[in-house]
Amino acid sequence: MAIPGLRLRLPPMPIAAERIRTSAGTALLAREATADDLTAVNDLHNRCSAQTLLSRYHAGRNRLTVAEWDRMVDPAQGRTLVLTDPTEVVGYANVLRTAPAGPAEVSLLLRDDWQGAGVGRAIGGHLIRVARRLGFTDLVAWTEPDNVRAIALLRGVGARPDGHEPGVICWALDLNRC
């Protein structure tokens, strides 16, 4: 019997790098992240505002640990993509399993000066295609109630509110219905 939510073993196939364009036409490259990207990703964190980091982590975080990053780049967990401009990392996004038979969680972080230019919309669509290729059928994302960009992005792809915890809304997206 198929387990709803995802396959237990994710396919090990590589995800081809994708060119993402801002609304002004500037190109960014979204490529699969590796363990070696942690230093650049933590440098990205150093260059994000406290509000942006709070919106991503819903807590006062300003770096990722080696253990956290190792899990994010483990293909058995899903995929993490880094966005480069192309000389530096200006964002990262991931779709990662939550529990063995649960939905996958989608998260995005863009440096402040790249926000509001259509990158989130483009990388969100790409992440959904990646999630489908990996066999995920249900996605979740967490936002603060006043995160207008993330909420517009989620509503735009058909996600709906599916519960909340103090200060954060859970959004659910059924990939068979969008």
Ligand SMILES: CC(C)(COP(=O)(O)OP(=O)(O)OC[C@H]1O[C@@H](n2cnc3c(N)ncnc32)[C@H](O)[C@@H]1OP(=O)(O)O)[C@@H](O)C(=O)NCCC(=O)NCCS
């Ligand atoms: C959330 C985030 C990924 C969105 O990416 P982005 O590139 O800034 O957003 P986009 O420019 O693609 O816009 C996304 C939507 O918000 C809308 N939007 C953009 N700026 C807006 C603003 N100031 N007010 C209202 N809506 C706005 C856009 O119109 C778009 O909706 P549409 O496609 O229906 O037109 C990015 O802002 C970010 O990294 N924020 C900090 C971390 C975070 O909030 N992560 C999400 C939780 S995991």
